[in-house]
Amino acid sequence: MSCGVPGMEDAGCIFLFGYNPNTSHPIVARRIVRAKEKGAKIIVADPRFIETSRIADLYLPLKNGSNIAFLNAFANVIVKDGLMDEEFVKEHVTGFDEWWKTIEKYTPENTKEITGIDPGLLREAAHMYATAEPSSIIGWGMGVCQHLQNVEAVHTCAAIACITHQIGKPNSGVAPVRGQNNVQGACDMGALPNFFPGYQSVTDEKIKEKFAQAWHIPVDKLSDHVGYKVSDIGHLIDDGKLHAFVNMGEDPLQTEPDTDHLTEQLAKLDIFICLDIFMTQSCAVADVVLPATSWGEHEGVFTACDRTFQYFSAAVPPKGECKHDWQIISEISTRMGYPMHYENTKQIWDEECRAVWPAAYGATYEKMAGVGYAQWPIPTLEHKGSPDLFLGGKFSTPDQKAKLIAHDFEYPSEMPDKEYPLILCTVREVGHYSCRSMTGNCKELSRLAEEPGYAHINPKDAAARGINKEDLIWAYSRRGKIITRAFIDDRVNEGAVYMTYQWWIGKCNTLTLHHVDTRSHTPEDKFCAIQIERIDDQVWAEQHAQELYMKMKMRLSKVASAQNEPMED
Numbered sequence: 001m002s003c004g005v006p007g008m009e010d011a012g013c014i015f016l017f018g019y020n021p022n023t024s025h026p027i028v029a030r031r032i033v034r035a036k037e038k039g040a041k042i043i044v045a046d047p048r049f050i051e052t053s054r055i056a057d058l059y060l061p062l063k064n065g066s067n068i069a070f071l072n073a074f075a076n077v078i079v080k081d082g083l084m085d086e087e088f089v090k091e092h093v094t095g096f097d098e099w100w101k102t103i104e105k106y107t108p109e110n111t112k113e114i115t116g117i118d119p120g121l122l123r124e125a126a127h128m129y130a131t132a133e134p135s136s137i138i139g140w141g142m143g144v145c146q147h148l149q150n151v152e153a154v155h156t157c158a159a160i161a162c163i164t165h166q167i168g169k170p171n172s173g174v175a176p177v178r179g180q181n182n183v184q185g186a187c188d189m190g191a192l193p194n195f196f197p198g199y200q201s202v203t204d205e206k207i208k209e210k211f212a213q214a215w216h217i218p219v220d221k222l223s224d225h226v227g228y229k230v231s232d233i234g235h236l237i238d239d240g241k242l243h244a245f246v247n248m249g250e251d252p253l254q255t256e257p258d259t260d261h262l263t264e265q266l267a268k269l270d271i272f273i274c275l276d277i278f279m280t281q282s283c284a285v286a287d288v289v290l291p292a293t294s295w296g297e298h299e300g301v302f303t304a305c306d307r308t309f310q311y312f313s314a315a316v317p318p319k320g321e322c323k324h325d326w327q328i329i330s331e332i333s334t335r336m337g338y339p340m341h342y343e344n345t346k347q348i349w350d351e352e353c354r355a356v357w358p359a360a361y362g363a364t365y366e367k368m369a370g371v372g373y374a375q376w377p378i379p380t381l382e383h384k385g386s387p388d389l390f391l392g393g394k395f396s397t398p399d400q401k402a403k404l405i406a407h408d409f410e411y412p413s414e415m416p417d418k419e420y421p422l423i424l425c426t427v428r429e430v431g432h433y434s435c436r437s438m439t440g441n442c443k444e445l446s447r448l449a450e451e452p453g454y455a456h457i458n459p460k461d462a463a464a465r466g467i468n469k470e471d472l473i474w475a476y477s478r479r480g481k482i483i484t485r486a487f488i489d490d491r492v493n494e495g496a497v498y499m500t501y502q503w504w505i506g507k508c509n510t511l512t513l514h515h516v517d518t519r520s521h522t523p524e525d526k527f528c529a530i531q532i533e534r535i536d537d538q539v540w541a542e543q544h545a546q547e548l549y550m551k552m553k554m555r556l557s558k559v560a561s562a563q564n565e566p567m568e569d
């Protein structure tokens, strides 16, 4: 993020684009309500009438999968209606002419068919965003990232912020939110296939030398291969390139697309190891499960989406055989020939983060003690941290200028047709979290929602199929077929069905498409074609769903107790 989450309150306009904070990040949602109370304009562009739409000054119900057509037309209006900050563009931006060659082609009128947005409304939104004082923020989430044209949409959102000078000053710019509490931290610490800690390239010789020195190893021991991404695992197994998989804090059999196919692929591994804090579907098929400690049992640093490092301490000691993730990694590493001996997380923080990443050097444990925090870049011990990036229009490129990049619109990979006429869009719900291993093990939350979960359907699509409220239905795609429950919802657009991805019986990832974009390799979780149908025998369906659920639970607890038995040899 170019701004801080607390600073969102002081923006003049917040434009939510494919992000549903009320469900996904209630604390960010609260900031948005406060911004509104302080006079900010709120714009929401989402195919669903999400909760924030209720307080929005403008709500734009764009069609699923039309982001690039919409954003290009939005950018076009800004230039054509004289809303661009020419001075800022001249001083701080490059590539405008080339960029305009693409953007020029997209008008609110000629994209209306694709986006479904009234041209007058789109113009009004572009004016509201561009002219807001003192700043505007574009906040985006998975409605951008989980589409085929995800990187393209990120480029275009950033370009819009640059040409309007709604970036490069306090409380402005781009606010891509994150998923888990420490996604940002995992990336900061080098859990990305192309970077060492601090976003330093694994293919740069000088950087490799620096890390070889810091880690006391010969430089040729550091691979300069960009690694693989989690969504590559299936086809790497098929191609015979991957034989062992250590899976840390992830339940791919629940959360990766086309899970039936992935189940077959994982079965071909020579060894599959899971590190988790609960028994999951993936742990159940693993050869080895290494029990880790949970956030209440360990200490460390979480980094929020706005670059804020926060220290947290353990509340209770670990139980049984559980070890901290860092201890498990250290022990595996030591046994594989690279000894790692740490006594606590502070040593790791100082060695793996502060010592090798200048922007984090000032983030000491002392500074973060108690409820303290540190926001990077924080380069010196005296530094107070940086809520805002790119101040004064200085960007993190070699010439310190922002480079505009434009893209033509493309349709999603699997469009609805006669056989599969509905769009499946998979999203979040407030009561459960991702693979549900954590929230599903909490009784109170199970009361909010239980198996087989819900499919949210527009009243017209439901009526056309004779589907009533709470009916059990079949949902099927080219990949598979599941049982789920109908939630008739006039907040969802006609032609699209919305499901969350945490249910075992109503597992939407049985239906989703394993198709990734070429750069980030993120699956197109927000768009595939499905059909739904009322199940004739509702009594049978209720019993069947219950039985399936009991069987699955029994299976997990059986595997868990078997894994606790001492090994025979």
Ligand SMILES: Nc1nc2c(c(=O)[nH]1)N[C@H]1C(S)=C(S)[C@@H](COP(=O)(O)OP(=O)(O)OC[C@H]3O[C@@H](n4cnc5c(=O)[nH]c(N)nc54)[C@H](O)[C@@H]3O)O[C@H]1N2
Pocket: 017, 018, 019, 020, 021, 023, 024, 025, 045, 046, 047, 048, 050, 062, 063, 064, 065, 066, 067, 140, 141, 142, 143, 144, 147, 178, 179, 180, 425, 426, 427, 428, 429, 430, 431, 432, 433, 434, 526
């Ligand atoms: N309670 C709860 N909170 C969570 C999670 C959870 O599972 N449960 N998961 C966490 C994780 S891992 C993440 S990454 C974040 C994600 O947080 P969000 O980004 O809010 O996640 P989603 O609900 O998947 O998608 C956001 C919105 O994108 C919209 N959308 C779909 N297609 C399009 C499109 O073509 N264009 C546009 N403009 N919008 C579209 C959807 O309607 C949806 O409202 O939430 C985190 N918070």
Ligand SMILES: Nc1nc2c(c(=O)[nH]1)N[C@H]1C(S)=C(S)[C@@H](COP(=O)(O)OP(=O)(O)OC[C@H]3O[C@@H](n4cnc5c(=O)[nH]c(N)nc54)[C@H](O)[C@@H]3O)O[C@H]1N2
Pocket: 142, 146, 179, 180, 248, 249, 250, 251, 252, 255, 256, 257, 275, 276, 277, 278, 280, 292, 293, 294, 295, 325, 426, 427, 428, 433, 434, 435, 436, 437, 438, 501, 508, 509, 512, 525
């Ligand atoms: N269809 C569809 N699929 C999706 C998405 C979607 O929108 N639609 N969203 C995608 C997104 S954005 C995300 S981020 C993924 C999330 O998918 P996952 O990463 O698979 O799910 P999580 O529930 O976040 O956590 C994974 C596991 O980490 C374990 N865990 C928690 N704390 C610790 C710890 O301290 N140590 C260890 N070792 N384990 C721990 C939990 O018990 C859990 O089993 O799902 C993706 N899948």
Ligand SMILES: [Mo]
Pocket: 178, 179, 180
């Ligand atoms: Mo996520």
